[in-house]
Ligand SMILES: Nc1ncnc2c1ncn2[C@@H]1O[C@H](COP(=O)(O)OP(=O)(O)OP(=O)(O)O)[C@@H](O)[C@H]1O
Ligand SMILES: [Mg+2]
């Protein structure tokens with residue numbers, strides 16, 4: 001399965017490169033038809049390049065010719081730059097533009113996989129492809145703080161708004177200092193309070209920064225591991241992905257079937273291994289902490305509470321709020 005997916009990804013890269021080249025060609029043609037002098041300059045630069053190469057081969061007065069040609073090329077480039085500026089065209093308009101500048105849409109930097117390759121692989125292997133669509137809707141820019149009430153919430157010392165402002169700021173900090181912090185995040189609280197939304201905000205920014213992110217609900221994550229068990233090789237690769245990604249988001253912890261026993265062990269191993277490697281995670285759950293106490297073994301709890309910053313979400317269910325607003329409008 002992996003090799004089929006890798007072949008698919010390599011085809012996508014080839015397509016991306018071809019598209020990048022075609023778009024560059026279109027832009028160049030546009031410029032040439034608007035400013036014919038630039039075509040002359042480009043042709044001249046090409047010719048000079050060839051004559052310089054020939055001088056090197058023949059060896060006759062090579063040094064002098066190379067020096068002179070280089071100067072001519074520089075002058076032509078200056079003229080080209082001035083023309084582009086005059087027509088208010090950006091200087092890199094005629095350059096090729098890749099989706100990923102790091103690997104130039106090849107998927108590799110030298111012999112190393114680029115992070116965009118790793119992410120594509122993960123998205124396909126773990127059915128995360130729809131995540132991109134969700135992240136267009138749920139991100140720091142669309143986060144709406146006005147959904148949280150400013151009234152002090154019963155049983156709490158502050159309002160949901162104040163509480164969320166603090167959580168929001170900490171999440172922004174988490175993203176901005178991602179490479180320098182070794183704390184993970186633990187979100188808990190009632191349904192419909194933005195725990196998944198905030199995990200999405202963080203995922204979006206980190207993906208944009210070229211980090212590799214796995215987002216899975218606890219039951220799906222455990223299934224992924226269980227299903228890979230039939231083949232040693234694939235299990236090793238799956239575990240490697242889960243342990244190596246820059247951020248692992250485990251959503252809806254506590255909804256996995258049989259929270260005791262095998263899945264607990266599975267979960268503990270992941271948490272433990274990632275923490276040992278100083279790799280960050282976000283875990284969210286709507287279990288109250290008391291329930292957490294009775295479901296999860298002491299060692300999972302001490303792992304979580306020792307290395308995670310714990311945030312409580314409280315307030316009125318936003319799902320219901322949004323639904324009421326929608327139904328009163330229509
Ligand atoms: N800050 C926000 N701005 C805009 N929409 C929000 C915000 N927070 C949550 N929502 C919306 O409210 C709904 C519930 O949010 P979300 O799924 O994040 O809740 P949750 O805390 O993860 O709940 P659960 O515990 O049931 O998983 C979603 O439709 C989400 O898009
Ligand atoms: Mg959720």
Ligand SMILES: [Zn+2]
Nearest residue numbers: 100103114116
């Ligand atoms: Zn890349």
